Amino acid sequence: MTANGSSRDYRDVVLAAPVTVPYVRYSIRSAHWFVAQALARLLTASGLRKAAVDGLSLGSFMLAPDTAIGVTQHLGVTVRWLDHLPLGGACGIVALRRALRAVQCGDAEVVACIGADTNSVDAFRQSLGSFSVFARDAVFPYGSGGPNASFAFLTDYYMRRYGATREDFGKICVAQRDNALGYPHAIFKKKLTLPDYLNARLIADPIRLFDCVMPCAGAEAFLVMTRQRAESLNLPFVTVRSTCERHNAFPDDPIQTRGGWVLDREHLYGAAGIDPADVDFVQTYDDYPVMSVIQLEDLGFCAKGEGPEFVRRHTFTTDGSFPINTSGGQLSVGQAGCAAGFLGLVESIRQLTECNLARPVANARFGIAVGYGMITYDRGLCSGAAVLSRAAT
Amino acid sequence: MIPPLPKPPRKNPILRTRLPLLPPSARSRAALGLTAAASRGRFELQVCNDCGAVQYPPRESCHRCLSGKLCWRAQEGSGELLATTTVRHSHDTFFQERVPWRLALVRLDVGPTVVAHLHAGCPPAPARVRLGARLDKAGQGVLVAFPMDEVPNMADDRQLREMTCDPKFRKVLVTDGKSAVGQAVVRGLAAAGADLIWVGHAEPWKETARFAELATLPQVALLPLELTDSQSVREIAAEIGGKVDILINTAEVHRTHGISSRSGVETARAEMDVNYFGLLRLAQEFAPAMRARAADGQSSAVAWVNLLSIYALSNFPPHGTFSASKAAALSLSQCLRAEMRSSAIRVINVFPGPIDDEWNQTLPAPKLSAEALAKAILSALQDGVEDVYPGDVAQEWLARWQESPKVLEKELSI
Numbered sequence A: 001m002t003a004n005g006s007s008r009d010y011r012d013v014v015l016a017a018p019v020t021v022p023y024v025r026y027s028i029r030s031a032h033w034f035v036a037q038a039l040a041r042l043l044t045a046s047g048l049r050k051a052a053v054d055g056l057s058l059g060s061f062m063l064a065p066d067t068a069i070g071v072t073q074h075l076g077v078t079v080r081w082l083d084h085l086p087l088g089g090a091c092g093i094v095a096l097r098r099a100l101r102a103v104q105c106g107d108a109e110v111v112a113c114i115g116a117d118t119n120s121v122d123a124f125r126q127s128l129g130s131f132s133v134f135a136r137d138a139v140f141p142y143g144s145g146g147p148n149a150s151f152a153f154l155t156d157y158y159m160r161r162y163g164a165t166r167e168d169f170g171k172i173c174v175a176q177r178d179n180a181l182g183y184p185h186a187i188f189k190k191k192l193t194l195p196d197y198l199n200a201r202l203i204a205d206p207i208r209l210f211d212c213v214m215p216c217a218g219a220e221a222f223l224v225m226t227r228q229r230a231e232s233l234n235l236p237f238v239t240v241r242s243t244c245e246r247h248n249a250f251p252d253d254p255i256q257t258r259g260g261w262v263l264d265r266e267h268l269y270g271a272a273g274i275d276p277a278d279v280d281f282v283q284t285y286d287d288y289p290v291m292s293v294i295q296l297e298d299l300g301f302c303a304k305g306e307g308p309e310f311v312r313r314h315t316f317t318t319d320g321s322f323p324i325n326t327s328g329g330q331l332s333v334g335q336a337g338c339a340a341g342f343l344g345l346v347e348s349i350r351q352l353t354e355c356n357l358a359r360p361v362a363n364a365r366f367g368i369a370v371g372y373g374m375i376t377y378d379r380g381l382c383s384g385a386a387v388l389s390r391a392a393t
Numbered sequence B: 001m002i003p004p005l006p007k008p009p010r011k012n013p014i015l016r017t018r019l020p021l022l023p024p025s026a027r028s029r030a031a032l033g034l035t036a037a038a039s040r041g042r043f044e045l046q047v048c049n050d051c052g053a054v055q056y057p058p059r060e061s062c063h064r065c066l067s068g069k070l071c072w073r074a075q076e077g078s079g080e081l082l083a084t085t086t087v088r089h090s091h092d093t094f095f096q097e098r099v100p101w102r103l104a105l106v107r108l109d110v111g112p113t114v115v116a117h118l119h120a121g122c123p124p125a126p127a128r129v130r131l132g133a134r135l136d137k138a139g140q141g142v143l144v145a146f147p148m149d150e151v152p153n154m155a156d157d158r159q160l161r162e163m164t165c166d167p168k169f170r171k172v173l174v175t176d177g178k179s180a181v182g183q184a185v186v187r188g189l190a191a192a193g194a195d196l197i198w199v200g201h202a203e204p205w206k207e208t209a210r211f212a213e214l215a216t217l218p219q220v221a222l223l224p225l226e227l228t229d230s231q232s233v234r235e236i237a238a239e240i241g242g243k244v245d246i247l248i249n250t251a252e253v254h255r256t257h258g259i260s261s262r263s264g265v266e267t268a269r270a271e272m273d274v275n276y277f278g279l280l281r282l283a284q285e286f287a288p289a290m291r292a293r294a295a296d297g298q299s300s301a302v303a304w305v306n307l308l309s310i311y312a313l314s315n316f317p318p319h320g321t322f323s324a325s326k327a328a329a330l331s332l333s334q335c336l337r338a339e340m341r342s343s344a345i346r347v348i349n350v351f352p353g354p355i356d357d358e359w360n361q362t363l364p365a366p367k368l369s370a371e372a373l374a375k376a377i378l379s380a381l382q383d384g385v386e387d388v389y390p391g392d393v394a395q396e397w398l399a400r401w402q403e404s405p406k407v408l409e410k411e412l413s414i
Ligand SMILES: [Zn+2]
Pocket: B048, B049, B050, B051, B052, B053, B062, B063, B064, B065, B066, B067
């Protein structure tokens, strides 16, 4: 097994100022606009001046031909620490990990971590053919179904191998929609029933309409700073108990049924000093419901293959036995490109700081936010997670 | 399992003919190796010269040992069908016109997992399947998962038919029915289920018994077609150009001369006039009409076949002027292929070794029979191959040419 322990904890650094630039299905604005709006909201939420932000971490797909550096001039910010992370569903966790260390080591005092993307009418289609060399050469010429087709394979395989049913996945989607009805920024505002889910239009068998996220435009962001700084600003904050990040895990698996969490969960819980049973909610990376089930298994809430049974045993609303995606997840809030990699983190900070926009999970002390993504060919290459804790604990 | 292809209904003249679309055709340079192999009907993947690891998707360095020496090697293609899906909503206009579209995820026995088009004859997953490579409508190599064994109506699979040029239910023009090759091609087309076969014949006063016999086939219609005469080609194109689905240019003039064995240019000019200018006249008159019908339903215009010669690759001095005319035709056909690509019409070049006819009388065996050559042309259409080298001599010349064109030239000049 690969070494994965990090010797140093995150005791002295915290996360604060969770903000969202509300999502829209399509926008004529550039990704730069969403980045700027996110930064403006971070400043409003924290009471900091722009000059006080001396670190910037950007997760975005749609800045081209710019990268983060061009954005500094665009926004008129001067920073001494800069990161650009076009890592999709993993960019939030990766941004968090790097920013924590930067602040801890004194390379920056306040890092703005922003995930932002735009979505014009034809943008998603155009992005598919240029997503990666492997996708362009060996996936896109085959039916051009995009991620729907890729996850259809994984879902088809998982269902046959582990006996999952459409009803199992539907239960998760329906619960998340219920959570979304309490969250003002969700794109979907209508109740979803199990029959709605089961009878929806087929997209790529066995995937139907409500298994798929809605591409949209928007941004999510938070600040990383020292505990001392947050206290002096009078900001509510959460602490980070542990994190993990893994890329291209299990390359010899014929098809993806697990991610890098399997390699890292022991460290994740060990460093956090908690057990899976202590976790009050999980924000899975739910680009498709099968991935939520796989993440619950790989993070140790049940054994591999027992996901379907776990789903049948639990309820997933904010008041349920196992709350997941408490603001509705991407499946109900929408997928704003790289902002999706921040959605679970931002919602977790809100849940653990009494800054709720969604319905609160009662007495929540520990939450896990999961990152996953980058299907450059047949599987998501990135996986990561963070255990967050209420500051008082 | 696969219903036989129904005979297409008559075209409704009121409906607008659809414009041809192509599947996504952008590829990295490394990935074009798959296309190059598929154009000759082969399924090849990159194999590491240093550690033997098989690679897919194509790349430039070994994923196991980082060696930069990867070579394309023929693959047997068997593997495990892991999962399937049917795309019902595509982000690409070509596929959106053709959904539902079946796809497979297959773990090859040699290692890599591949995404492939799924032939309807494959059993549901999990199952054993065999991967093959085909050219798609964009002329790019793609992988197809086939059942391990032949199933009835294999070629009629709706998706596979988008990658092949099967003459079944199609209308074909064979430009010269006077030669033994032309006659064998016509008989092969009739047996393969072609709907209508126009057979061109130059010099109508020269009647032969075997040619007269062709006219008795119910699918055959004879046409006076003189490739050396622009007016004749134009008139025939005006008459049938808008209906031809497959054009097979079998016309050729073959005389056995080098430079010094005959004075004057008349013989060489006669060769060029048919072998090169004949192709040019046909291309100018027929290609536009065929391109306009490249998306005309189940039996749209699909292919253009040129009978070249293996001598097109490197000059065979005893047949020097003939070789030169075929080299010119090869070059022109590459231009035609590039121009036809945007309409998804496949240009198939056939490079036979010496054919067993009067002009190769003095050459030793093995020589290619007209029937064998016709069979190779039919298979090329049915498999959707782009370059065909029928017969042992052609295969050997090709291998020598691929290894070193210069060495082959020196060998031929002795
Ligand atoms: Zn190697």
